[in-house]
Amino acid sequence: MGLIGPEEMAAAFDTLEKARTVVIATHIDPDGDAVGSALGLAGLLSKRGKEVAVYDRDPVPYNYKFLPGAETVSDRLPESCDLLCLLDCSSRERAGEKLAAWRGAAKSLCIDHHLTAATEADINLIYPEASATGELIYELALALDPDFGADVAVNLYTAILTDTGSFRYSNASPAAFAAAGDLVRRGVNPWDVTQQVYESHPLARIKLLALVLETLEISPSGQAASVTVTREMFAATGSNSEFTDGMINYPRSIAGVEVAFMVRETGDNEYKISFRSRGRVNVAELAAEYGGGGHHNAAGCRMRGTLAEINRRVFSLIEERLGSAS
Numbered sequence: 001m002g003l004i005g006p007e008e009m010a011a012a013f014d015t016l017e018k019a020r021t022v023v024i025a026t027h028i029d030p031d032g033d034a035v036g037s038a039l040g041l042a043g044l045l046s047k048r049g050k051e052v053a054v055y056d057r058d059p060v061p062y063n064y065k066f067l068p069g070a071e072t073v074s075d076r077l078p079e080s081c082d083l084l085c086l087l088d089c090s091s092r093e094r095a096g097e098k099l100a101a102w103r104g105a106a107k108s109l110c111i112d113h114h115l116t117a118a119t120e121a122d123i124n125l126i127y128p129e130a131s132a133t134g135e136l137i138y139e140l141a142l143a144l145d146p147d148f149g150a151d152v153a154v155n156l157y158t159a160i161l162t163d164t165g166s167f168r169y170s171n172a173s174p175a176a177f178a179a180a181g182d183l184v185r186r187g188v189n190p191w192d193v194t195q196q197v198y199e200s201h202p203l204a205r206i207k208l209l210a211l212v213l214e215t216l217e218i219s220p221s222g223q224a225a226s227v228t229v230t231r232e233m234f235a236a237t238g239s240n241s242e243f244t245d246g247m248i249n250y251p252r253s254i255a256g257v258e259v260a261f262m263v264r265e266t267g268d269n270e271y272k273i274s275f276r277s278r279g280r281v282n283v284a285e286l287a288a289e290y291g292g293g294g295h296h297n298a299a300g301c302r303m304r305g306t307l308a309e310i311n312r313r314v315f316s317l318i319e320e321r322l323g324s325a326s
């Protein structure tokens, strides 16, 4: 009894069973759910004798390099394969231009839990109720190989752990806890995973955090707050965008703040905006207005303009939404 209905499960199972060569791809700037889901599925399929390649445009972030199979993730695509599995995103664009342009797969299967998901693939398993894509792969795992072991388990546990904010967010459902419990029973050591994911930061990250917190701005209402990351800060601390993971939680953690956002400089007058909501505002809708997407409480998009313009624009967007949401 899971989220994936019997017909969808049968279709996915059949498609996976028939494929001999599989490419598993996930979104750019991969997070714990992206990497954990991809490697979890890769582990299951390799054991069933498939030839599997895991594709990501970007390298595995330092705190997920401990995951079994992480060294196999690459930005190379084979000429062709029987099946492309797109995980934790639903459009090939989210996986980067190279994958979007690639026509090597005979068939495609998408597994995702984003609210704003598209249905571009031949088979789409899209369940926004799922805490993480990892929870959906867990359901598949029970069907594909009920005795799957600790290597797959640690990947799926990390996927669910990170997407639920360590089981603190509203998506920490009974199913997420149940899956995690079963994964621990299969050999996952929660403290080991915690240390790898949350307590193995390079010193540069903490130096960057100090600079980022200096940029904290809060709206007159006290309900919106922002932090900014510039390329200059990366250069000054010897860090890069993967070091910013989780920093947006600081402005949201302020009492009274409903929506927080982080503006990260990606190029000349080019910025990536990440949003976090406490729940009153659906930030996936907000991000979608600018061509982005995500979940009710966590979303992102890209914008062009000067930093000051973007800050003003986003603050007023949020204040507007807060006005209509209250």
Ligand SMILES: [Mn+2]
Binding pocket: 033, 034, 088, 113, 132, 133, 163
């Ligand atoms: Mn996810």
